[in-house]
Amino acid sequence: MHIDKLSIQELQEQLTTLQAQYHKLGESGLALDLTRGKPCAEQVALADELDGILQGNYLAADGTDTRNYGGLDGLPEARALFGEVLGLPAEETMVGGNSSLTMMYQVVEFALTEGLRGPESAWGNSDAVKFICPVPGYDRHFAICEHLGIEMLNVPMLDSGPDMDAVEALLKEDSSIKGIWCVPRFSNPTGCVYSDQTVERIARLPDLAGEDFLVMWDNAYAVHTLREQAAALASISEYCRAHNTMDNVFQFGSTSKISFAGAGVAFLGSSRKNLAALGKHLGNQSIGPDKVNQLRHVRFLKDSDHLAAHMAKHAALIRPRFDSVLDTLDRELSGTGMGSWTRPLGGYFISFDTLPGLAGEVVKLAGAIGVKLTPAGATFPYGKDPNDSNIRLAPTFATEQAVKDAVAAFVVCVRLATVQQRLR
Ligand SMILES: Cc1ncc(COP(=O)(O)O)c(C=O)c1O
Incomplete structure (x- = not known):
């Protein structure tokens, strides 16, 4: 009753x-x-085959010895495979270490403190920096903002994704908003899949928000379908190309919930211009990612059908x-x-x-x-x-x-x- x-x-x-x-x-x-x-x-046991899968063959398709340094952008075959997950070509995909969350942190910190387009463009030059956070959402996204001193503004999460009327209204009145967090497919925690219309409106946000606005498109559950009738996600990059906003979106994913959590492979995608700028920045932190693990994953997952x-x-x-x-x-x-x-x-x-x-x-x-x-x-x-x-x-x-x-x-x-x- x-x-x-x-x-x-x-x-x-x-x-x-x-x-x-x-x-x-x-x-x-x-x-x-x-x-x-x-x-x-x-x-996790479904991926146990990763152990020993290389059988002593450490060479990538182009002959790269994965046991040695280098390859900051990731192995070409890993970029191709995980680019497909994000719906991007290999050239617009970077494959990194074990955690997409780390990559998200690196992108936000880079844009905040150094600027994607040089020091003039650093968000931190402004008095206030704010992010839009659809709620309920993923606590670790919020933790990144809180840790870096970025103020967070709530907008309601609807079945179709973030309440875009609310998002656009905020952007119209506040130029200190520099980004939005999105988990577009099977969002954490509501499980919604953003509607096509929402994806397109998000791809157009830079028109309202300005050229230094970033969409943090965390597609952590891109291939994590539970039931066949689950909706596909529209390609944000297609909309971005149509609206000339590829520079304003970073897409992320990882195999944390495909192979081994915390011992998988993480990847991101964006425009070539952004990847070049980020690559230069990351070159100060690392000589390159764990390519052996990338190769193991490529040999194990093979292609999108096997995945x-x-x-x-x-x-x-x-x-x-x-x-x-x-x-x-x-x-x-x-x-x-x-x-x-x-x-x-x-x-x-x-x-x-x-x-x-x-x-x-x-x-x-x-x-x-x-x-x-x-x-x-x-x-x-x-x-x-x-x-x-x-x-x-x-x-x-x-x-x-x-x-x-x-x-x-x-x-x-x-x-x-x-x-x-x-x-x-
Ligand atoms: C939305 C979302 N993004 C990212 C992650 C963590 O990803 P990774 O293991 O690649 O750092 C999680 C883990 O729960 C998540 O729910």
Whole structure:
């Protein structure tokens, strides 16, 4: 029954039942964790073939000995393969080390402190530097901004991607906004795929924002489809070429959730002009990336067909965990008015919204009975969710049974917090 329809007496009866369920769960000694947006052990094992795959053949297609220094832009065959993931030619793709997040940090820091077009263009020359952050979003993007002193402005994330009316309105009134964070396919945490219209409007933002504006297009889940009906993502580079804004977009990706998390290969794509400027900058930090690992990945993943087949194996492993969360939420909370949640067709997360003011309480209640949830607020800049309602659920890492048990307990916490709030 919908919470709004319950009388005080019915609420009190529910409270008694829920308190009993909660105490029973507390006594059962749970030790569960839904915080970890990591692949599970079976997923990483799908790439175990990487170990030893070179069989002593360290030469790249052009004869480069990958065991030696050099090749800052990455191996040509790795640039071609991962360029395809980003929808870019090899010449507009750079393949780096093990973390795309590192590459994002390097790009933002470079634009801020040194300037993509020389010292005059450094964002840091201005008194204030701001970024638009669609919310809920990825905490580590926000951490980069916070660490570098970039002020963050929230805009709502819709099913079609960032609320573009809000984005454009902000840009019209504030010239200190220098960038926007985007996770365009299976966004973290809502799982939405940006609509074609949104992608085109983002590609046109530099017209409003100015030539030093950067779109940080973090396509971390580009190939992480869970269900066949998932929408494809429009190519931002096609729109950028049409609107002459290729210099304003950096695209990112990695194999962290394709092969080994933290031991994969990261890549970025942008205009040749940007890659040349960034390459020069990165040359001061490194002689080149781990080309042996790049070659291992090329030999393992081969081409986009093999990559797709490999990702289908990932999906088969984690789909039951997502189903388990969704089945429980549907069964226990549908029609109760106690929360809403997303039904992602790919990616790593389910985003849950409690009624306003309850996310922190639910996380606390769950923690007290041994169910660890991502801290409330983590999906917002500065850790502050103005509605205190968003909770990111990460079902991939725990075993299927643990996910099932954790969500069953989570639901009790949501119900308990909601009924308690109503009776206050
Ligand atoms: C949106 C997004 N971008 C980037 C990353 C991290 O990528 P990497 O391992 O390549 O640094 C994650 C990891 O959870 C993510 O969710």
